Amino acid sequence: MENPSQQSGEGLQSKFWEISSALKTQYANLNLSEAQIRDALKSPDDLINMISEKTGISKEAATEKVHSLMAQYNISDDQAKSFMSRMTEKVEHGIDTIKSKFIH
Numbered sequence: 001m002e003n004p005s006q007q008s009g010e011g012l013q014s015k016f017w018e019i020s021s022a023l024k025t026q027y028a029n030l031n032l033s034e035a036q037i038r039d040a041l042k043s044p045d046d047l048i049n050m051i052s053e054k055t056g057i058s059k060e061a062a063t064e065k066v067h068s069l070m071a072q073y074n075i076s077d078d079q080a081k082s083f084m085s086r087m088t089e090k091v092e093h094g095i096d097t098i099k100s101k102f103i104h
């Protein structure tokens with residue numbers, strides 16, 4: 001049986017992939033790359049800044065759009081920040097591991 005906190009983390013991870021897809025669909029004209037979305041999803045503020053800069057809309061309008069999108073998936077700002085912090089650490093650790101294999 002899985003740990004309940006592990007299940008919620010996996011559910012949250014699934015939600016972020018859904019948000020990534022939703023961003024690609026909603027902003028298809030911006031041709032956002034996986035890397036751009038991943039970087040922007042590090043925190044709600046980063047996502048707001050990216051949308052504001054790429055679309056030319058105000059930060060206030062971008063904030064509304066981001067919070068509306070997160071609300072669709074029942075994700076709070078705190079959950080987003082916590083999850084993306086953990087995901088960033090995992091990705092960076094994986095990159096370091098791969099680099100060390102090529103260096104040796």
